[in-house]
Amino acid sequence: MINNPKKILIIRLSAIGDVLRALPVLHTIKHNFPRSYIAWAVEEPARDLLLHHPQVNEVLTVPKTAWVSLLKSGRMVRLCREIASFVRTLKSKQFDLAIDFHGLLKSGLISFLSGAPVRVGFTREFTKEGNFLFNNCRFPLETGAISRIERNFRLLEKMGLKIIDDYPVIPITDNERSVVKEFFRHARIDSSRLLVAIHPGTSPRTLYKRWDPHRYATVADQLIKDYAAQIIFTWSGSERDTVNEITAQMKYRAHSACETKSLGQLAEIFRHCDLYIGGDTGPMHLAAFMRVPVVAIFGPTDCVVNAPYNKTKHIIIRKEIPCSPCRDRYCKKRDCMKAIQDDDVIQAARLILNAGKQRAATQSPAPYTISHR
Numbered sequence: 001m002i003n004n005p006k007k008i009l010i011i012r013l014s015a016i017g018d019v020l021r022a023l024p025v026l027h028t029i030k031h032n033f034p035r036s037y038i039a040w041a042v043e044e045p046a047r048d049l050l051l052h053h054p055q056v057n058e059v060l061t062v063p064k065t066a067w068v069s070l071l072k073s074g075r076m077v078r079l080c081r082e083i084a085s086f087v088r089t090l091k092s093k094q095f096d097l098a099i100d101f102h103g104l105l106k107s108g109l110i111s112f113l114s115g116a117p118v119r120v121g122f123t124r125e126f127t128k129e130g131n132f133l134f135n136n137c138r139f140p141l142e143t144g145a146i147s148r149i150e151r152n153f154r155l156l157e158k159m160g161l162k163i164i165d166d167y168p169v170i171p172i173t174d175n176e177r178s179v180v181k182e183f184f185r186h187a188r189i190d191s192s193r194l195l196v197a198i199h200p201g202t203s204p205r206t207l208y209k210r211w212d213p214h215r216y217a218t219v220a221d222q223l224i225k226d227y228a229a230q231i232i233f234t235w236s237g238s239e240r241d242t243v244n245e246i247t248a249q250m251k252y253r254a255h256s257a258c259e260t261k262s263l264g265q266l267a268e269i270f271r272h273c274d275l276y277i278g279g280d281t282g283p284m285h286l287a288a289f290m291r292v293p294v295v296a297i298f299g300p301t302d303c304v305v306n307a308p309y310n311k312t313k314h315i316i317i318r319k320e321i322p323c324s325p326c327r328d329r330y331c332k333k334r335d336c337m338k339a340i341q342d343d344d345v346i347q348a349a350r351l352i353l354n355a356g357k358q359r360a361a362t363q364s365p366a367p368y369t370i371s372h373r
Contacts, residue, residue, distance in 0.1 A: 002118045005033060005096035009114050010040045012101040013062055015203070016263065016282035017306075019046035020289065021148045022101050023168035024309075025156060026055040029099075032161045039093060041110050048262045052171040060090065062110070091115045099159075100135055101152050103127035108134030120159060147307045167311065170289055172271075176264035183258040184272070194229040194353070196220075197270055197287065199278035200246060201239030208331050209279050211297050211340065213242060217249040218342040219277065223349060224252040232257050234269060234283065275352055277345060280306050288312040293356065295348045299336035300326050313355075315348040 008029065012022040019042060029038060039058040040050050043065075050059045063082070070079040090113055098116035100107045108131035111119045121127065121135030132138055139158035141151065153163050189195065200216045202209045216233075223229040231254035233243040243256050260266040266283060267290055270276060276287035277295045280303075288294050288308035296308055298318040302325040308314040318324075319339035 002097050005036055005118070007037045007039070007093060007095045007097075008033065009060075009093070009095040009098040009111075009116060010038065010101065011098060011107045011110055013041060013064075013107055013110075014043045014046060016046045016049075017280075017285045018102075018148065019049055020168075020282055020285045022152055023049065023053075023170075023289070024149060024165065025099075025101070025152050026053070026168060027164040027166050028153070028156050028161055030055050031164045039095070041090075041107075046263075048264060049171070052173060052264075054169060054171070058093075060093075062086070062106075087113050098135075099155070100131070101155065103131050105129035105131055107131065111135055120155065122155065145304055147310070148305055149309060151305075165311075167291065167309070168289055170264075170267045170286070172264040172268050176262060176268050179258065179265055180268040180272075183269075187255050189230055189232070189255065189272075191272060194227050194275075195232065195273045196223055196229045196275045196277065196349075197232050197234055197273040197292070199234045199276070199281065199283040199287075201235055201242050202279060202281050204238065206281075206329065208300055208329055208334060209281070209337070210242075211279055211299075211337055213246045214249055215340075215342050215345070216277075217246045219345050219349070220246070220254050221251045222342075222346050224254070226350070227353060231255060232269065232273070234260060234266060236260050236266075274356065275349060277349060284308060288314060293352045295345055295352065297337075297340060297345065299334065299340070300324055300328065300331065313352060315352060317344050317348055 012019050037057045039060055040056050041060045041062055042050055043062050047059060047061050050056050067079060095114050095116040098111040098114050098119045100111045100121040103122050112134035118137055119135040120137045121131060123138045123140040124132040126141050126144060139155060141154055157163055198216060198220060220231045224231060233246060233254060234257045235243045236259060247254055247256060257269060267286055270287045270290040270292050273292050276292045278284050279297045280301045284294060284296055285308060291312055294308045294312060294314040296314060296316045298316055303316050303318050317340055319336060321336040321339060324336040
């Protein structure tokens with residue numbers, strides 16, 4: 001193993017939640033190699049997590065969306081030229097060490113094509129699509145039944161590094177803070193009152209992880225009734241339709257957040273919150289890294305592998321269903337999600353809120369008017 005690499009390439013390309021859960025490795029890598037230049041290869045959706053990150057010297061964006069578009073349109077010559085250009089750029093960086101946290105074919109190819117003499121990854125049984133063939137320094141895990149965050153740490157531990165397990169830096173620009181500040185002002189959100197973020201959406205590819213909108217409406221109404229809580233529903237893109245569906249079913253008024261056009265804006269909203277409620281998504285992990293207590297609603301996905309950061313207070317809501325966990329994106333029954341009742345989430349929220357500062361519980365709600373629709 002190389003002792004003092006001058007240039008290190010980290011490879012975790014996607015998805016947003018997985019890139020988020022790889023961020024804690026930066027403390028360890030910087031601690032063990034304080035003088036090293038660190039680059040990170042990532043696809044476009046999670047890029048803004050890294051662009052202004054103080055521990056990342058360079059972001060190498062893999063333009064997967066553009067490449068897929070060229071492939072589908074049959075423009076093969078241009079596609080080959082663009083891939084060749086990317087590979088030349090990658091090789092020109094002259095990395096001494098590549099660390100592949102992703103474990104798929106695409107990440108293995110980037111690791112190999114980087115030309116790094118030392119390419120670290122997992123052994124065959126902990127990778128997919130032949131990834132292990134492209135890395136020359138492979139390590140096994142004792143078990144796969146660990147969180148993705150712990151899995152990343154284990155790889156660094158196998159390399160002989162001293163592990164620094166702490167909250168990662170989540171970069172938020174001044175502009176992102178200003179956008180959220182303006183939204184709070186316009187929505188008349190009172191920072192002295194209890195603030196709960198609810199993110200009901202998922203990516204379009206993982207609709208099977210969504211909890212029913214009417215249940216979110218019931219939970220939000222109950223928290224407003226019990227705590228005079230301010231509720232913010234966060235969303236992006238087509239998720240706004242889901243938020244509108246929820247708020248239309250509520251008895252009390254809730255806030256629909258401004259569209260979060262960057263992960264920094266979403267992080268800034270969470271920074272002001274006392275509680276987060278939502279499914280197994282990237283925003284759930286972002287909230288946990290922003291030190292916001294989490295009620296996580298799990299159905300088909302593995303609640304051990306995908307658990308929130310363990311230093312943040314959290315409660316996982318999950319029902320024992322014979323077919324769960326699974327990866328059936330086209331499941332019509334969704335018994336694992338339907339089994340979770342409104343009261344399961346309400347009781348979890350109460351446990352966290354009552355065990356905390358109890359701002360809403362200790363302050364008289366009398367000065368505040370709960371607005372009915």
